[in-house]
Amino acid sequence: AQTVTQSQPEMSVQEAETVTLSCTYDTSESDYYLFWYKQPPSRQMILVIRQEAYKQQNATENRFSVNFQKAAKSFSLKISDSQLGDAAMYFCAYCGSAGTASKLTFGTGTRLQVTL
C-alpha cells in the first residue's frame, strides 16, 4: 500500500519569506501523480499544485513550486513571497495510475503559520 509522510506538523514563516514543506512517499508503482492541497479554516480542499511522476521538470504555479525527487520519493513544496492568506493546513497526496480512479492517499498535514 502507498503511504505519504509529512514530518513537519507545524511550520512558521514570516510574510514575504520563503518556506519549504516536506513530503515523502512510498510506492512500488512507476507511474503516479502527486498533489499538494491547501485546507484553510473553512475546511475547503484547494488544489495548490500537481506533479506527474513521468515528468522530470518540477511543477510551478506562481509562488508555489515543487522539488520532485523520484528516486528519493520526495515531493517538497516551496512557497515564495509568503502571504498571510497562505496560512492553512497543507496536505501532500498521492494518486496511483489511472486504474485507481483518482483515489487519493493523504499525508498527515503540515500547519503553516504566516507571521508579520
Add this chain to the structure above:
Amino acid sequence: GAVVSQHPSRVICKSGTSVKIECRSLDFQATTMFWYRQFPKQSLMLMATSNEGSKATYEQGVEKDKFLINHASLTLSTLTVTSAHPEDSSFYICSATGTDLLRVNSPLHFGNGTRLTVT
C-alpha cells in the same frame, strides 16, 4: 471549473438517529465519488469509493452497515450515518471525478464538507 456541492454543511443530531449527507456534482457527470472522514487536526481518511449504479467499495475498518452509501445517479451520492453515536462526530467530505475528468491529472473536486455533531 467543476463544482461539487455538499449538503448540509453542519448537522447536529441525537444519538441513535440517522443522518443523510448529500454530494452533488453541479456541472459534470460524476461516475466516481469518494467519501472521506477527517477528525480534528488530522488528515483525510478515505471511507469508501462509490461508482454510479454499483455498490460502494469500503476501506478496511469502515462499517458498511453503519455508513450507507448510495450513488444512484451521475450527479448525486449520499452518505447515511445510521444509528449515530457521539464517536461518529466528525467532518465528512466528498470528492468526485467523472467521465469528462478521466485523466488523473485533472484533480478531484471536493465538496465543502459536513460537520456532524452527535449529542
